[in-house]
Amino acid sequence: MKKPLYILLFLIATSAYSQHFKDIDDIYIAPPSGGTAEENDFFVKAIEMEISSNNHFNVVYSRDEGPWWVNIELTLEEFDDEKIHVVSITLMDKTDGHPMITQELVYEVVPEETYEMMPQVVFSILANIPVTEIEPLVVYQEKIVEVPYEVSYEVPADSEITYNGKTNNAMTDEERLEYERLKNTEWKNKCLYAGGSLSIAPAIYISDGTLISLNWFVPSMNIFAEGQVLDWLSLEMGFTLWYEQDEAVNIKYTGTSIPILLKFIIKPGNSIMIEPFAGTNFYFGDHTTSLKNLVAGLQFGGNVGNGVLFMDIRAAYDFEDAPIPGATQTRYNVGSGFTRLQFSIGLGYKLGFFTRPGKR
Structure with a gap:
């Protein structure tokens, strides 16, 4: 019963999601800050690919062409005596330029570690671009983030081992990082x-x-x-x-x-x-x-x-x-x-x- 219910919720959320956007909306991706040239190029291409795969949006290459734009900032932070790369992706409001929503991705060594969560993060950001002021938008955003994750993403067998009683898809970013750190140091x-x-x-x-x-x-x-x-x-x-x-x-x-x-x-x-x-x-x-x-x-x-x-x-x-x-x-x-x-x-x-x- 649980799986058909998630599928039904996904279809309802997708239908409601599609009603909140124009046929085509232009989005500009601003040059990232804080990373190396290779890291910046990787995230621009990855986010552009996710946006282009959505039929409601089109990536443009000038601020003058697109009413919405996305800022990308890369920082290096310390977590439990380890260096962690944090990627902040922010959607900027077309009316007054203030941040609408910020999502974060983290990785330890190479940017490719963010492949798994990139579609959900970009999807969540796009869900915050409305055509009209409609209150239930936040509800639709939650469903869009949750349901595809449950339906389409299968947790690898070696990740079924839980951390603090939680499976991989229920962990916070901090818990997932701690789980990976412990897994990498089990040998000693x-x-x-x-x-x-x-x-x-x-x-x-x-x-x-x-x-x-x-x-x-x-x-x-x-x-x-x-x-x-x-x-x-x-x-x-x-x-x-x-x-x-x-x-x-x-x-x-x-x-x-x-x-x-x-x-x-x-x-x-x-x-x-x-x-x-x-x-x-x-x-x-x-x-x-x-x-x-x-x-x-x-x-x-x-x-x-x-x-x-x-x-x-x-x-x-x-x-x-x-x-x-x-x-x-x-x-x-x-x-x-x-x-x-x-x-x-x-x-x-x-x-x-x-x-x-x-x-x-």
């Missing part, structure tokens, strides 16, 4: 991430304050799970495997550890996530080392596909000496072990799961 607002990385981790060995060895090539692999407990804080636990051979300290072994990290999240813009972190390594297996150690570093990531491609830079330091497998001369001599300082740089990818509440 997940409850859980899982991923891995490959690194090169040079190791420096020090004994009694003296540099004993510098091992440049220590390859390592890390897999991990990360839980984003707050918008700015996450906890990561992983498993690291590496192979090390150093003749200077007589070691050759495969090492394993479990790093536990506390990460602080910085989320500038839509495409970048920066995570400074600190924590500790728990070594096990063949590796005997200091339990008093610190890991600190930085992950710098960007959105790729459905996850995050990141670069990982970190350093690990032992706060006390410990014997190393194979270095038999230090195995049983307390105080004659080695302290290790290790750096690493690597590349990894992590995939996010379950968008955090309030972030979609």
Whole structure:
């Protein structure tokens, strides 16, 4: 019943709409202000196309030829720390030149984002050009804006997800912008991430304050799970495997550890996530080392596909000496072990799961 009712209202409104205009009315589109040459040209052509498609109006190219004219103003405004382009389209009264109605379009990056709403906005502006003073004009304007939108516009399936309980066609411009912003940043607002990385981790060995060895090539692999407990804080636990051979300290072994990290999240813009972190390594297996150690570093990531491609830079330091497998001369001599300082740089990818509440 609802769809036939909207169709009937549309036909009634269209009939009433047509009775409020002359056979042909001339409209002049004034040169836009505030935008680039490309943006200005785009909106003049788009509005001219919408006006020309209406049988009641004709676009002219001089103020002297047309009793009505349209002003276009482009501005750049801030909304929730983001830059938004606002296009104000104003119909000017032919009698005294005062503004009759102003409608606005918004877009984030390119003017083409306004294609969807352009017909309804121009249609609403044209509905305010009367032949005679008739009170119900506002009522007709409302029907003309509402009914074609319900009848002819189908909301894409991926936009059926609502924001604040409203479907796409019921959102205000501000709510639609906020919905798009959240949709574009969902990748860095997940409850859980899982991923891995490959690194090169040079190791420096020090004994009694003296540099004993510098091992440049220590390859390592890390897999991990990360839980984003707050918008700015996450906890990561992983498993690291590496192979090390150093003749200077007589070691050759495969090492394993479990790093536990506390990460602080910085989320500038839509495409970048920066995570400074600190924590500790728990070594096990063949590796005997200091339990008093610190890991600190930085992950710098960007959105790729459905996850995050990141670069990982970190350093690990032992706060006390410990014997190393194979270095038999230090195995049983307390105080004659080695302290290790290790750096690493690597590349990894992590995939996010379950968008955090309030972030979609």
